[in-house]
Amino acid sequence: MNGFLVWLNSFGSPEKFHRVALRFEPWLLGLALLVGAVGLYLGLVKAPADYLQGESARIMYIHIPAAWMSLFIYGFMAFSGFCALVWRFKVAELMAMAAAPIGAGFTAVTLITGSLWGRPTWGTYWVWDARLTSELVLLFLFFGVIGLYNAIEDQRKGARAASLLALIGLVNLPIIHFSVNWWNTLHQGNSINLFAGKSSIHPSMLWPLILMALATKFWFGASLLARTRIALIEFEAGKEWAQTALFGPRRPEA
Amino acid sequence: MNPTRRRRLVAISVGLLGLGIASGFVIYALRENMQHFISPSDIALGKAPQGHRFRLGGVVLEGSVKRSATSLDVDFVVTDRFKDIPVRYTGILPDLFREGQSVVATGTLEGSTRFIAEEVLAKHDENYMPTEVADAIAKAKAQKDGQP
Amino acid sequence: MNHTPFIIASYAVFAAFLIWDFLAPRLALRRLRHELGARAARVERRKNR
Numbered sequence A: 001m002n003g004f005l006v007w008l009n010s011f012g013s014p015e016k017f018h019r020v021a022l023r024f025e026p027w028l029l030g031l032a033l034l035v036g037a038v039g040l041y042l043g044l045v046k047a048p049a050d051y052l053q054g055e056s057a058r059i060m061y062i063h064i065p066a067a068w069m070s071l072f073i074y075g076f077m078a079f080s081g082f083c084a085l086v087w088r089f090k091v092a093e094l095m096a097m098a099a100a101p102i103g104a105g106f107t108a109v110t111l112i113t114g115s116l117w118g119r120p121t122w123g124t125y126w127v128w129d130a131r132l133t134s135e136l137v138l139l140f141l142f143f144g145v146i147g148l149y150n151a152i153e154d155q156r157k158g159a160r161a162a163s164l165l166a167l168i169g170l171v172n173l174p175i176i177h178f179s180v181n182w183w184n185t186l187h188q189g190n191s192i193n194l195f196a197g198k199s200s201i202h203p204s205m206l207w208p209l210i211l212m213a214l215a216t217k218f219w220f221g222a223s224l225l226a227r228t229r230i231a232l233i234e235f236e237a238g239k240e241w242a243q244t245a246l247f248g249p250r251r252p253e254a
Numbered sequence B: 001m002n003p004t005r006r007r008r009l010v011a012i013s014v015g016l017l018g019l020g021i022a023s024g025f026v027i028y029a030l031r032e033n034m035q036h037f038i039s040p041s042d043i044a045l046g047k048a049p050q051g052h053r054f055r056l057g058g059v060v061l062e063g064s065v066k067r068s069a070t071s072l073d074v075d076f077v078v079t080d081r082f083k084d085i086p087v088r089y090t091g092i093l094p095d096l097f098r099e100g101q102s103v104v105a106t107g108t109l110e111g112s113t114r115f116i117a118e119e120v121l122a123k124h125d126e127n128y129m130p131t132e133v134a135d136a137i138a139k140a141k142a143q144k145d146g147q148p
Numbered sequence C: 001m002n003h004t005p006f007i008i009a010s011y012a013v014f015a016a017f018l019i020w021d022f023l024a025p026r027l028a029l030r031r032l033r034h035e036l037g038a039r040a041a042r043v044e045r046r047k048n049r
Helices: A002-012 A014-046 A055-087 A090-121 A130-151 A155-182 A203-235 A240-247 B003-029 B040-044 B131-146 C004-048
Strands: B054-060 B073-079 B084-090 B102-110 B114-123
Touching: A014 A055, A014 A090, A014 A203, A014 A240, A055 A090, A055 A130, A055 A155, A055 A203, A055 B003, A055 C004, A090 A130, A090 A155, A090 A203, A090 C004, A130 A155, A155 B003, A203 A240, A203 C004, A240 C004, B040 B054, B040 B084, B054 B084, B054 B114, B084 B102
Parallel strands: B084 B114
Antiparallel strands: B054 B073, B054 B102, B073 B084, B102 B114
């Protein structure tokens, strides 16, 4: 626990965070594009069509990774918000708030691609079953966090209030995940079970899915670092390091 | 850990625990209302609302689909492998509507013996596989059934 | 039913999200740089007058 706090504290210095983030960003972005390209090639070209759904099954190569990201980012945001509430780390506050729009984006992609898959497969764009409804609630939770953060004048107070909302919304995560087991839903059950080790997706379709899941994680890392870094520059705009980051090293006085 | 932080940590943790328990109760209380559809067995037990619209879910019984030659009327039987219920639908069925596949139909009970559907949606299961694999499985199953 | 338009639309939505997610923070940084640069220039002018 103590070692973890020391590690977190090392991020505590905005200047150091900025330096480290700037170094990792291009690598994460590069990995995301590389792994994503391979995943898309396997998914769109190499993988066969589904025996029943036909070609429309290819939508799952973005739908499922995006859905995982929506849950993952929400969890990350809540965890980061928790650290911000207890230890008042400035970087944790900004990181939680930087994650919110990315999470909202992935949630919207999940809902839209799911809807586009539902039309040819189920015969409808939308139904109010437990899985679809709880994912829609997740989108509004993200909107709530973003809205609350922007509505409160004092930036740090706003970040803490929004973090609390994020923590409250955490109850929605198990509801989304288990909705297909707890209730009858039109949405199918979870195809991939990492813990039971048995998935009901054929390996030729599983690999592109795994690669896309990895690629979206890398993408999130790069985007999160960029957004947090820029929020830090804005927050500390008066400081020497931020001026250097914005305008380059200061010219010697004439 | 300093006392202020410890106090905050405990307060937030207790708050979240309370919230978790409260939502657990709410979900438990709502479990019936949050069902998207009911099964033929539920109807047999009298759980279906009389005169109200509701959703029926189940598998289309193999060999039960009869299309009318002159109209868009379709008759089929929905089963949950325990109880069956005949369904009448007028309209175009989704692509994935097959015998042996799941459907969710919205409509009302006529009497207590037949379901009149206004909308039929195909429910997909969690299996994804290439056509060749599906064929191979079907073939293996047929072979196994052929020599008991 | 022809599935191609649904697949294309899905991937287009995904691509649009990625482009937005990539550009949004970079545009924010550019705006910040402009704002702060303009403010510094104003302060500089007032000092020189």
